[in-house]
Amino acid sequence: MLNPLDLYAMFILIFIYVHTIKKEQATIIQHESQMEMDLKLKSKLLTEIHHRVNNNLQIISGLMSLQIESENDEKLTTSLNLTQNRINAIASVHKIIYGSPNLLFVNLNQIFNSILFNLKLIYLKENPNIELRELIEEGLEMDLDRAIPIGLILNELVSNSFRHAFTKEGKGMIEVSLGKLGEEFVLVVKDNGLGLEREWSESKGIGIMLVKNLVKQLKGKISFDGEKGTYVEIKFPLVNVNPIQI
Secondary structure (H helix, E strand, O other), X not given: OOOHHHHHHHHHHHHXXXXXXXXXXXXXXXXXXXXXXXXXXXXXXXXXXXXXXXXXXXXXXXXXHHHHHHOOOHHHHHHHHHHXXXXXXXXXXXXXXXXXXXOOEEEHHHHHHHHHHHHHHXXXXXOOOEXXXXXXXXXXXXXXXXXXXXXXXXXXXXXXXXXXXXXXXXXXXXXXXXXXXXXXXXXXXXXXXXXXXXXXXXXXOHHHHHHHHHHHHOOOEEEEEOOXXXXXXXXXEOOOOOOOOO
């Protein structure tokens, strides 16, 4: 049987233990609250950055429109239009990012829909006989640092088909598909147009070189067939091996 001194000492130890546990819990709660506040602040700052980048890109695009209108050189105007399309593709991605509730991943369906919509506005005015089919798997998401490269690749390949695959007023079809296969994303852009006279891999055009560099950035693989129309397939990993950190 415990004597009064031992019992008192035991109560003191229990009190100290409970007090220590409560203090540690309060510290943990405080740290968690601070981490949550920091995360919200970082998210707000990232959203604001993407918003401002989008606004700046829109300003640049507007300045380029003024420059295009003032030029009489068709070759220069074409080059400026292509550059403007690339800027608009990047701006589209930033706009979707700052409107997204998740600042780590972005909805690929929204990106593809936005870029393809803009391309249809541009090119179907010139030739309304071309049909653009979209076969995009629902619910696809991608980390932010790969969203702009895939958007630029899409913009480049589809623009290339619109500009080079068909005669001026000929009919044709462009098909864009994106989905998952195993541990990879698979993007296919194909058309039933004229095809290319030389191997795609030998081309030194800015657009094709841009696509090759972006595919390399995505750690992907690209294959091409230009005999019956043009067929481009790009495969790249579902998971980014070097994700950004917030």
